[in-house]
Amino acid sequence: MQPPDDPEQRLVRLLALKRYETPPPGFFGQLPVRILVNLRAGSVVVDVPWWTRVLRVLVHEPMIGLSYAALGLGAVLFGISVLETAIDVQNPPIGLTQGLFPAASPELVLADPQGPTPGMIYRVAEPTPAMWLQSSLNPLGQSSAATPVFRFETIEFTPAGTTSAR
């Protein structure tokens, strides 16, 4: 038990002074009325779902809405371009898919397997997926590094139908 003159006890008694601080007369009679008037008027901020608040902001601040719309559109366009690139890498352009331009193999392939003619010049390419990716990211094709490299070689045909490069 603490003695009566203990500083802590004196402090607690001193703090009791604050219990005598009272608001202006009539305050507690008016406060409920003010609260109920506000509740009835609905002029107060109520707990609403977040999407409702976002909608309100967009309606009241059209510029913010437009900015977000532009941002969203940009994000969608970027997403589409990335998706297209991914599709290009997985399914390279026609030459690669039809076996005209083997992606990873240096083996020579006939451009027209149906009608080979001895002594004819055939286009042969060795593009890699990385080169195609570079090519599609640089549609203008101004950089030489971004353009797939094609070699032109003369091919001779043997009667057995095999090919060989000179």
Place this chain on the structure above:
Amino acid sequence: MALPILASSPPTETAPQAEPEDTLLVLRSQGGDLAAFDQLIRRHQERVYATVYHMTANHEDAADLTQEAFIKAYNALPGFKGDSGFFTWLYRIAVNRTLNFLKQRRNRMIHLSLNDIDFNAEHDPDLVALTSEKTPRRDLNLTELQERLNTALLKLSESHRMVVVLHDIQGVPHEEIARIMDCNTGTVRSRLFYARQQLQGLLSDYLK
């Protein structure tokens, strides 16, 4: 004649008479009965106001925050499941709103707007002793003492001040404060200890 705000018994969830009535009024209020909510306001407004006032030391801010707390409580009533008492739940709303307000006010200059002291204070033996010839500042009147006291309280951090206000001024038990402030009882006791030590240093003139 206005009685001191907290002359009534401290709030406890186990108050045998108040709780059933609160529960009933809450149920009616949840159904949109504003008259029932009016009764809840009138029952709890003094303690809620007092807590906010002692935290802010500004009557206008306290009036606005009390009003906001009740309005927020009314709008959140559909989500009130009755896990804690209505008073604890309401207090928590008021305390959180006040703490948020004080964080926003931290960078602004604090303007004291103190309420008048009820004249019953002049007959309080403890306060008479504090302003009597036994104290080193016997020329000090109650209003000056009140100002010193509020200034000292404002020097505490918000969480420490809240514990002092709830316990030493409002008379709320430690366990109830822990529920209101969403912390454990040990934290409440620890905060109270450090807050009192700090206040003793700030008000040493009056505690000798």
